[in-house]
Amino acid sequence: MLGAILDWLLSFQIYLPIAEISISVFLLLALGAGVGFLSGLIGVGGGFLVTPLLIFIGVPPAVAVATQSNQVVASSVSGVLVHWGRGNVDFVMGGVLLIGGLLGSSIGIVVFSLLRQFGQIDVVIAISYVVTLGSIGLLMMVESIQALRRIRRKAPPKKLHQHTWVHGLPFKLRFKKSRLYISAILPISVGAFVGLLSAVMGVGGAFMLVPAMIYLLGMPTSIVIGTSLFQIIFVSGYVTILQSWQNHAVDIMLALLLTIGSVVGAQFGGRLGAKLPGEQLRFLMAALVVTVGLLLLIELVRRPANLYSIMAVGGLH
Amino acid sequence: MTRSRRQDASTRGDNGFLLRSAGLFILALCVLAACTLAIAMRPATAKSVVADIDRHLIAITTDFSGQDVLIFGAVDQPGDIIMAMWGPQGDVQVHHKERVAGIWVNREAVTFGNVPSFYGIASSRPLYELLAPDVLDRYQLGVGRLRLKTLGADAPNVADFRSALIRERQRGNLYADKVGRVTFVGDTLFRANLRLPSTVPTGKFLIEVYLARDGQIVDAQTIPLVISKVGFGADIYRFANNNGFAYGVVAVIVALLAGWLAHLMFRRR
Numbered sequence: 001m002l003g004a005i006l007d008w009l010l011s012f013q014i015y016l017p018i019a020e021i022s023i024s025v026f027l028l029l030a031l032g033a034g035v036g037f038l039s040g041l042i043g044v045g046g047g048f049l050v051t052p053l054l055i056f057i058g059v060p061p062a063v064a065v066a067t068q069s070n071q072v073v074a075s076s077v078s079g080v081l082v083h084w085g086r087g088n089v090d091f092v093m094g095g096v097l098l099i100g101g102l103l104g105s106s107i108g109i110v111v112f113s114l115l116r117q118f119g120q121i122d123v124v125i126a127i128s129y130v131v132t133l134g135s136i137g138l139l140m141m142v143e144s145i146q147a148l149r150r151i152r153r154k155a156p157p158k159k160l161h162q163h164t165w166v167h168g169l170p171f172k173l174r175f176k177k178s179r180l181y182i183s184a185i186l187p188i189s190v191g192a193f194v195g196l197l198s199a200v201m202g203v204g205g206a207f208m209l210v211p212a213m214i215y216l217l218g219m220p221t222s223i224v225i226g227t228s229l230f231q232i233i234f235v236s237g238y239v240t241i242l243q244s245w246q247n248h249a250v251d252i253m254l255a256l257l258l259t260i261g262s263v264v265g266a267q268f269g270g271r272l273g274a275k276l277p278g279e280q281l282r283f284l285m286a287a288l289v290v291t292v293g294l295l296l297l298i299e300l301v302r303r304p305a306n307l308y309s310i311m312a313v314g315g316l317h
Numbered sequence: 318m319t320r321s322r323r324q325d326a327s328t329r330g331d332n333g334f335l336l337r338s339a340g341l342f343i344l345a346l347c348v349l350a351a352c353t354l355a356i357a358m359r360p361a362t363a364k365s366v367v368a369d370i371d372r373h374l375i376a377i378t379t380d381f382s383g384q385d386v387l388i389f390g391a392v393d394q395p396g397d398i399i400m401a402m403w404g405p406q407g408d409v410q411v412h413h414k415e416r417v418a419g420i421w422v423n424r425e426a427v428t429f430g431n432v433p434s435f436y437g438i439a440s441s442r443p444l445y446e447l448l449a450p451d452v453l454d455r456y457q458l459g460v461g462r463l464r465l466k467t468l469g470a471d472a473p474n475v476a477d478f479r480s481a482l483i484r485e486r487q488r489g490n491l492y493a494d495k496v497g498r499v500t501f502v503g504d505t506l507f508r509a510n511l512r513l514p515s516t517v518p519t520g521k522f523l524i525e526v527y528l529a530r531d532g533q534i535v536d537a538q539t540i541p542l543v544i545s546k547v548g549f550g551a552d553i554y555r556f557a558n559n560n561g562f563a564y565g566v567v568a569v570i571v572a573l574l575a576g577w578l579a580h581l582m583f584r585r586r
Contacts, residue, residue, distance in 0.1 A: 244564045250557070307414045307415075308482075
C-alpha cells in the first residue's frame with residue numbers, strides 16, 4: 001500500500017532541460033527539503049550536501065555544480081535580509097571579501113571550463129568534495145567532541161581574538177563594524193580561496209568562510225553569518241552568470257525545485273534546531289559530512305564498471 | 318565571258334544549296350539518333366526505387382517515449398530493400414580510465430570526427446544474404462562497418478576506442494543493426510516501420526533507401542527527416558545555449574525573487 005503510494009508520487013516526472021534527464025518532482029522537492037531542514041537545523045547552507053546527492057541521482061556533475069550556485073543565491077537572500085535588519089552585516093568587510101571572491105571564482109570558472117574540455121571535471125569535483133568534506137567534517141567532529149567534553153567539565157571556552165603574524169601584513173584597513181584593523185590582503189585571499197572552491201564545487205562556501213572569518217580574521221561571531229551571506233550572494237550570482245555564459249550548465253528548473261524544497265525545509269529545521277542541544281547536533285552534522293565524503297571516496301577508488309566514457313565535442317551538423 | 322561568269326555563279330549557287338541540304342540532313346540524322354538513343358536509354362536512368370516517409374518533421378516533447386516512422390515505396394522489378402538511417406554527425410571524444418594513485422581517472426583520449434549521433438538499419442532480408450562484405454563496407458551498411466575516423470594521429474590501440482564508442486552508442490539505443498523490418502506487399506510495394514528510441518538526438522536525419530538485386534546495389538534514394546524538440550523545456554535549452562549570458566542573469570533574478578518571496582511568506586507567520 002505504502003509502496004503503491006510512493007510509486008504514484010514518484011511517477012510525476014519532470015524533464016530537466018539542461019541536465020537532459022527526467023527525474024521525479026517529489027524526489028527533487030524532498031531532496032531540497034531534506035537539505036534545507038538540515039541547514040536550518042545546523043545553520044549552514046548545505047550546498048555541499050546537495051551537489052553530491054544530485055550526482056548520486058544521475059545529474060551530470062557539471063550541471064549539478066553550476067545549478068547549485070544558482071540555488072545558493074536563492075537560499076542566501078532570506079538570511080541576509082534577516083541579518084541586515086538586525087544590523088549584523090559589515091558591508092566594508094563584505095566588500096573586501098567580495099573583491100577576493102570575484103577574483104577567485106573567475107579563475108575557478110576558467111579552470112572548470114578547461115577541465116571540462118579535457119574530460120577531467122568529474123574527477124576533480126569528486127576529489128574537491130572528498131578533501132573538503134573529509135577535512136571540514138573531521139574538524140567539526142573534533143570540535144563538537146571537545147565542546148561536549150567542555151560542557152561536562154564546565155570549563156570556559158577558548159579565547160578567540162589572538163594576535164599572530166597575520167596582523168603584521170601591509171595595506172591595513174579599518175573595519176569599524178568588525179572592530180578590526182587588519183591588512184586587506186587577508187580577507188581578499190580568504191575570499192579568493194573560497195571563491196575558487198565555490199566555482200569548482202558549486203557551493204556558497206559558508207562552511208569554509210565562516211570558520212576562516214572567525215579564526216583567521218578574528219571577526220565577532222555575531223556579524224560573521226550576515227557578512228558571509230552578503231558576500232556569498234554576490235559570488236554565487238556571479239558564478240551562476242559565468243557558468244551559464246561559459247558552460248551552459250545551469251538548470252533553472254532544477255534550481256527552482258530545489259529552492260522550493262529547501263526554503264520550506266529550512267523553516268522547520270530552524271524551529272526544531274532552536275529546541276535541540278547544539279553540540280549533539282553539530283556532532284551529527286559532522287558525522288553526516290564525513291559519511292558523504294566517504295561515499296564519494298569509495299566511488300573514486302572503486303573500479304568503474306565501464307572504463308571507457310564518451311563525450312560529444314562541439315555541435316552536431 | 319559574261320555568260321560563263323553567270324554560269325559559274327549559278328553552278329556555285331547550286332553547289333552551295335547542295336552543301337546546305339547535306340548539312341541539314343546530317344543534322345537531322347544526328348537528332349534522330351540522339352532521340353533514339355535517349356528513348357533506348359530511358360528505362361535505365363529512371364528510378365528503379367521510389368520511397369517516401371509519412372512525415373518529414375517529428376516534434377518531440379519532453380515526455381517523448383520513442384516513436385515509429387513509416388517509410389513506404391515501390392520498386393520496378395522484384396528486389397530487396399535496405400534502409401540506413403543516419404543522425405546528424407559530430408565529433409566525439411572517447412576517454413579511457415586508468416588507476417592513478419588509487420583513483421580512477423580519465424587518461425588516454427581519442428577523438429573521432431563526423432560520428433553519426435544515430436545509426437539504424439532495416440532490411441527485407443539479412444544483409445549478409447543480400448550483399449558481399451566488400452559492398453556492405455563500401456556503403457557502410459551495418460554498425461560494425463561504420464567508418465569512424467580519428468582526428469589526428471592514430472594511437473596503436475585505436476580499435477579499442479572505436480569499439481568502446483560503438484558499444485556505448487549501442488547501449489544508449491543510438492546504434493542498432495535492426496530498427497525495423499522492410500516488408501513487401503506483392504512484388505513491388507514495400508513498407509517499413511523504423512523505431513526511434515526515446516533517446517533519439519535532434520537535428521537533420523537522412524534515410525538512405527537502397528535497392529539490392531543480384532548482389533549489387535542498383536539504385537538508391539535519400540529521404541530527409543528533421544527531428545526537433547518542442548515545448549517549454551526545449552525553449553529553455555535553446556535560450557541557455559544561444560544566449561548564455563542573458564540566461565544566467567535571468568537565473569539569478571529568478572533565484573533572488575524566489576528567496577525574497579520565501580522570506581516574506583515565512584516572516585508573516
